[in-house]
Amino acid sequence: MxxxxxxxxxxxxxxxxxxxxxxxxxxxIIDEARKVEPLKDKFKKDINRIRGCVSNLWVKGKVLEDGTxxxxxxxxxxxxxxxxxxxxxxVNGEPQNEVAxxxxxxxxxxxxxELLTMQRQVGFGSLIERIVRIANDG
Numbered sequence: 001m002x003x004x005x006x007x008x009x010x011x012x013x014x015x016x017x018x019x020x021x022x023x024x025x026x027x028x029i030i031d032e033a034r035k036v037e038p039l040k041d042k043f044k045k046d047i048n049r050i051r052g053c054v055s056n057l058w059v060k061g062k063v064l065e066d067g068t069x070x071x072x073x074x075x076x077x078x079x080x081x082x083x084x085x086x087x088x089x090x091v092n093g094e095p096q097n098e099v100a101x102x103x104x105x106x107x108x109x110x111x112x113x114e115l116l117t118m119q120r121q122v123g124f125g126s127l128i129e130r131i132v133r134i135a136n137d138g
Contacts, residue, residue, distance in 0.1 A: 006090075006094055006098050006099075006102075007106070007109075009090055009094075010106060010107060011109040011110075013086065013089075013090060013110055014109040014110040014111045014112075017086075017110070017111060017112065018111055025115065026079075026115070028082075029078070029079060029082035029083055029086065029112075029115075030078045030079070030082055031082070032081075032082040032085045032086055032089075033075075033078040033079070033080075033081035033082035033085060034078070035085065036073065036074065036081050036082075036085050037072075038074055039058055039060070039072055039074030043058060043060050043072070043074075044058050044074065045058075048060045050123060050126045050127050050130055051123075051126050052122040052123045052125070052126040053075075053080055053120070053122075053123030053126065053127075054077070054080065054123060055075055055076040055077035055079075055080045056075060056076045056080075057073065057074075057075040057076075057080050057081075057084060057123065057127065058073060058074050058075070059071060059072070059073045059084065059088070059127065059130050059131070059134075060072050060073075060134075061131065061134040061135075062134070062138075063096045063135070063138035067095055067096050067097075068093050068094060068095055068096065069091055069092060069093070069094055069095075069096055069099045069134070069135055069138075071088045071091065071092055071131065071134070073085070073088055079120070080120070080123065083112060083116070083120075083124065083127075084127055086110070086112060087107065087110075087112075087127060087128070087131070088131070090110075091131055091135075096135050096138050097135075099131065099132065099135035100132060100135040100136045100138070101132075102128065102132050102135075103128065103132065104124075104125050104128050104129075106128075107128060112124070
């Protein structure tokens with residue numbers, strides 16, 4: 001069963017973001033993108049590329065010795081990079097078994113999907129699938 005703490009973490013981030021309207025919410029995502037450390041080129045390979053995204057998005061991850069997840073990412077666009085950062089900030093440091101139980105519906109309280117075009121929503125779903133797959137393959 002998915003932990004209440006992780007569910008609450010997603011909802012809390014969604015509540016925080018819901019206070020921002022229109023341009024402010026988009027600006028927040030762009031600001032988050034600017035905080036992302038670039039992924040080394042050697043990791044920008046097809047195996048790490050998220051399918052369905054409007055722009056290129058690469059995500060790599062691993063299970064740390066303490067059983068928690070660590071993800072890194074990079075993208076060609078600020079919108080994609082910032083959206084991924086919001087998601088990955090939630091799951092980074094969380095137990096592998098809990099991240100492995102997440103699905104697209106788990107992130108609904110975040111309220112970010114509604115900001116995205118249909119094509120970006122496809123990429124959003126692919127990002128969630130990749131995060132969960134990495135945790136399951138751990």
